[in-house]
Amino acid sequence: MNKEKRRVPKLRFPGFTEDWEQRKLNEFLSVSNLKNAENKYNKKDVLSVSGDYGIVNQIDFQGRSFAGASVSNYGVVEKGDIVYTKSPLKLNPYGIIKTNRLNNGIVSTLYAIYKTKENCDSKFIEHYFNLDSRLNQYLKPLVNKGAKNDMKVSSENALIGEVCFPKITEQVLIADLLDCLDIYITLHQRKLNNLKLKKKALLQKLFPKNGERYPELRFPGFTDAWEQRKFNDLFKERREKTIKENEETLLSCAITGIYLNSELFSHFRGSSTIGYLKIKKYDLILSAQNLHLGNANINLFFENGMISPAYKVFELKSIDPYFINAWVKKDATKNFFLKATTEGASQCRKNIEWDVLLNQEIPVPNNLEQIAIGKFINKLDMNITLHQRKLDHLQLQKKALLQQMFV
Numbered sequence: 529m530n531k532e533k534r535r536v537p538k539l540r541f542p543g544f545t546e547d548w549e550q551r552k553l554n555e556f557l558s559v560s561n562l563k564n565a566e567n568k569y570n571k572k573d574v575l576s577v578s579g580d581y582g583i584v585n586q587i588d589f590q591g592r593s594f595a596g597a598s599v600s601n602y603g604v605v606e607k608g609d610i611v612y613t614k615s616p617l618k619l620n621p622y623g624i625i626k627t628n629r630l631n632n633g634i635v636s637t638l639y640a641i642y643k644t645k646e647n648c649d650s651k652f653i654e655h656y657f658n659l660d661s662r663l664n665q666y667l668k669p670l671v672n673k674g675a676k677n678d679m680k681v682s683s684e685n686a687l688i689g690e691v692c693f694p695k696i697t698e699q700v701l702i703a704d705l706l707d708c709l710d711i712y713i714t715l716h717q718r719k720l721n722n723l724k725l726k727k728k729a730l731l732q733k734l735f736p737k738n739g740e741r742y743p744e745l746r747f748p749g750f751t752d753a754w755e756q757r758k759f760n761d762l763f764k765e766r767r768e769k770t771i772k773e774n775e776e777t778l779l780s781c782a783i784t785g786i787y788l789n790s791e792l793f794s795h796f797r798g799s800s801t802i803g804y805l806k807i808k809k810y811d812l813i814l815s816a817q818n819l820h821l822g823n824a825n826i827n828l829f830f831e832n833g834m835i836s837p838a839y840k841v842f843e844l845k846s847i848d849p850y851f852i853n854a855w856v857k858k859d860a861t862k863n864f865f866l867k868a869t870t871e872g873a874s875q876c877r878k879n880i881e882w883d884v885l886l887n888q889e890i891p892v893p894n895n896l897e898q899i900a901i902g903k904f905i906n907k908l909d910m911n912i913t914l915h916q917r918k919l920d921h922l923q924l925q926k927k928a929l930l931q932q933m934f935v
Contacts, residue, residue: 614679850902
């Protein structure tokens, strides 16, 4: 006789051995019908639900309130309440479920509000539904989508699906652990954001403003004026093409950098790689259609490769690759490329006037100052990459815990 499969998570705190209980969600939550009838709360107290940030104040998060003239029919959300937003998101087509960790506020009638019962921890509910696959699997059988892609489900019926929960003591421990991890992730995200802002500010000051010959910020020992050099003096177009299939490693160029084609696409989208452009380390790759959006990169990592002939490839003549990489990634450089464009087939695509681009001027310091700037920004880029990897690792750890600490 086969034993019934135990309802226990793969990863568990010591001391807990009991099976988790499979019950309907309405045994843990109840519908809240508390309304803002006396107008205790106003538009400043309107809350929204974000897939990434949970429950947020609408004005703080979006810069304005989207509430109508009256908010008296809005539902009151107290701290610790559960909110279900009946609006589809890309990863959550049946809506999302979040816990209010803010002060009391109000939400529109499009949201469902729930109170936790004595056997349920509100923070545990949010973590339980933080895994997209679990949330979607729970809501899919309960929700009917309307013609306008709205959610046809009552607040009561959204609770009739089955969940598998432990006793509240274990719920609290799991929620506290994941809360600590969330705080750690938030701190790393802030560090990463601050580094990116620091880089952006430095790039503005380490290069002269438009029409000027001296930057605002310089390394000690450099006082000479920068020269205006034509694009054509610094770069030479590389026209060498492949003559056989898969002759080089297939690469692709995006706004964020140069990647293996397989990192961006699940399969090769062309019919042949014969006639692709060969590229070498330190080449400049420009996207003919999205250059004005910042799709320009120096190849700092791949010794050799090939790329679609839809791009333009330039070898460097007499310029430091790390310096010019810093220049390429400045916000103001988008305007440099924009000056050489004409309208394309759509608003996001433009055509490049290559003769115009080749004769446009770039401010350039002497070789030693180029090297100093290039090394400095490259070191900052490496630090940003390190923090991004740490953040990615923490997020993977959280996803693993969401899978292994729940049934």
